[in-house]
Amino acid sequence: MKSRITKNKYDAVIIGGGVSGLVCGCYLARAGLQVILIEKNVNAGGYSGSFQKKGFVFDACAHALGSLREGGFIEQILKDLEIKDRLKMKRYDPSDIVISKDFKLHFWSDLDKTIQEFSAVFPKEAVNINRFFKDIIDLKNVSLAQLKSKSFKDFLGSYFSDVRLIAALSLPVLGNASLAASKISAYTAVALYKEFILDGGYYPGTKMQDFVDILAKRFKEFGGDILPSTLVERISIKDGKVEGVYINKDDFIESRYVISNVDARQTFLELINGKIDLNLSDTLNNLSPSLSIFILYLGTNGQVDSIPPGVNVWFLPHYNVENMYEVADKKTVDQSEWFMVRLAPNKKSITMLVTSAFENPEYWKENKKKLINLFIKKIEQVIPELSQNIIFKDAATPNTLYKWTLNYRGAAYGWAGTPSQFAIPGLSQSTPIKNLYLTGHWTTLVQGIPGVVYLGRDTAKIILNREKVKK
Numbered sequence: 001m002k003s004r005i006t007k008n009k010y011d012a013v014i015i016g017g018g019v020s021g022l023v024c025g026c027y028l029a030r031a032g033l034q035v036i037l038i039e040k041n042v043n044a045g046g047y048s049g050s051f052q053k054k055g056f057v058f059d060a061c062a063h064a065l066g067s068l069r070e071g072g073f074i075e076q077i078l079k080d081l082e083i084k085d086r087l088k089m090k091r092y093d094p095s096d097i098v099i100s101k102d103f104k105l106h107f108w109s110d111l112d113k114t115i116q117e118f119s120a121v122f123p124k125e126a127v128n129i130n131r132f133f134k135d136i137i138d139l140k141n142v143s144l145a146q147l148k149s150k151s152f153k154d155f156l157g158s159y160f161s162d163v164r165l166i167a168a169l170s171l172p173v174l175g176n177a178s179l180a181a182s183k184i185s186a187y188t189a190v191a192l193y194k195e196f197i198l199d200g201g202y203y204p205g206t207k208m209q210d211f212v213d214i215l216a217k218r219f220k221e222f223g224g225d226i227l228p229s230t231l232v233e234r235i236s237i238k239d240g241k242v243e244g245v246y247i248n249k250d251d252f253i254e255s256r257y258v259i260s261n262v263d264a265r266q267t268f269l270e271l272i273n274g275k276i277d278l279n280l281s282d283t284l285n286n287l288s289p290s291l292s293i294f295i296l297y298l299g300t301n302g303q304v305d306s307i308p309p310g311v312n313v314w315f316l317p318h319y320n321v322e323n324m325y326e327v328a329d330k331k332t333v334d335q336s337e338w339f340m341v342r343l344a345p346n347k348k349s350i351t352m353l354v355t356s357a358f359e360n361p362e363y364w365k366e367n368k369k370k371l372i373n374l375f376i377k378k379i380e381q382v383i384p385e386l387s388q389n390i391i392f393k394d395a396a397t398p399n400t401l402y403k404w405t406l407n408y409r410g411a412a413y414g415w416a417g418t419p420s421q422f423a424i425p426g427l428s429q430s431t432p433i434k435n436l437y438l439t440g441h442w443t444t445l446v447q448g449i450p451g452v453v454y455l456g457r458d459t460a461k462i463i464l465n466r467e468k469v470k471k
């Protein structure tokens, strides 16, 4: 990504080139604001980017898109920004498979087919299965206020009694939100099902980075500037209002608005150097981030065919998903028995994800190699031919995720989506500092790319409304 910076005075500076910052930038630049997006890495994308190593292309973290049905968040925004046709989007069907010793459950694009399959495996729960999936999709029979205060475990318990079924529905939530069903708010888990699992399996072109690159290109077409490989070091504030950012020690970029797409702790506790009221500072220190993820990247000779490409395969070793979360939370990733494994659409790259606590960097240095080999063995329960076909192996630890994006403790999904962390005072698109805005997964409780894309547009809308009022 080449630098296009031509000046040092803008209407808006966006800190961080995650998907949320890029979407926000597109809307602001389209409206005629002079916008610059500053990203510390060579390429924009953050957790939604891809990389190449030894000839293999890997999606670094995010590996699929959701919410692309007619009227879905991402579909709306792609249409609105007139880039939907530029993406060679393919939907993989099923999007997800849960495998246990007793069953194999597919999440198909056709919801009725999914309901039929689940009902055939759990005939005594058939009526409840139908009710559950339909309620999630149309949200008519559920109170959103109640969903916010309830856990997903309680929500599942209000439909089902079969612990195997409850576990099968809880595992994708653990992987996609880094939380146990007893800890995550039902609202967040239901949104995850509706926007990502039941409307999921979409893949843009050849890699996730294609989606990011098209957003970045559109931003530039609207007149936006991107400054890559540059860390924002400080947000300058005068009389309670932002006036710009500092980069490269003393270089100042003046700006009427600053939008932070980075970790809210970094924004308030480091970039503005404590110039916030003590209540917000206490709040930030007391909030819990989501757990991180240990990721395995395997390059193969293309001979792996035990799992279909483009599909998330969830291995459910037993039916105590609560315990699987506890294992991760207790910093014992080596004892994890579950995993999500995925053969990329290119049929050569494999990624495996498992929820993990942060740990200290020394732990990962000492154990990374051992963990890579340990998890390869575990994956062979699903892909027996794996070892003999591997050409390249590497892993990203929670510390890698932190170093790469500066997300606090390598948190995979921003703040943990617990009921008590809903609507956190001071943390929303607008902040207590005048003209400082937030976007991205540390803003408020949103999940995954559909959530941060929605926020990107919403933050831009708030700013553009202010601009209108001023005129």
Ligand SMILES: Cc1cc2nc3c(=O)[nH]c(=O)nc-3n(C[C@H](O)[C@H](O)[C@H](O)COP(=O)(O)OP(=O)(O)OC[C@H]3O[C@@H](n4cnc5c(N)ncnc54)[C@H](O)[C@@H]3O)c2cc1C
Residues within 6 Å of the ligand: 015, 016, 017, 018, 019, 020, 021, 038, 039, 040, 041, 044, 045, 046, 047, 048, 060, 061, 062, 063, 064, 065, 066, 196, 230, 231, 232, 233, 261, 262, 263, 266, 293, 295, 353, 404, 405, 406, 407, 411, 412, 413, 439, 440, 441, 442, 447, 448, 449, 450, 452
């Ligand atoms: C392992 C994993 C798998 C996932 N899988 C999926 C999936 O399949 N589908 C899905 O929808 N979601 C998935 N997610 C979640 C999804 O990736 C995130 O919700 C989304 O990418 C977050 O986007 P963001 O814009 O909020 O921020 P981020 O992606 O965190 O981007 C922030 C950017 O800011 C930059 N930055 C930080 N500090 C500074 C600074 N001081 N100056 C300049 N730049 C800075 C970083 O380098 C980064 O590029 C996954 C997440 C993880 C970790």
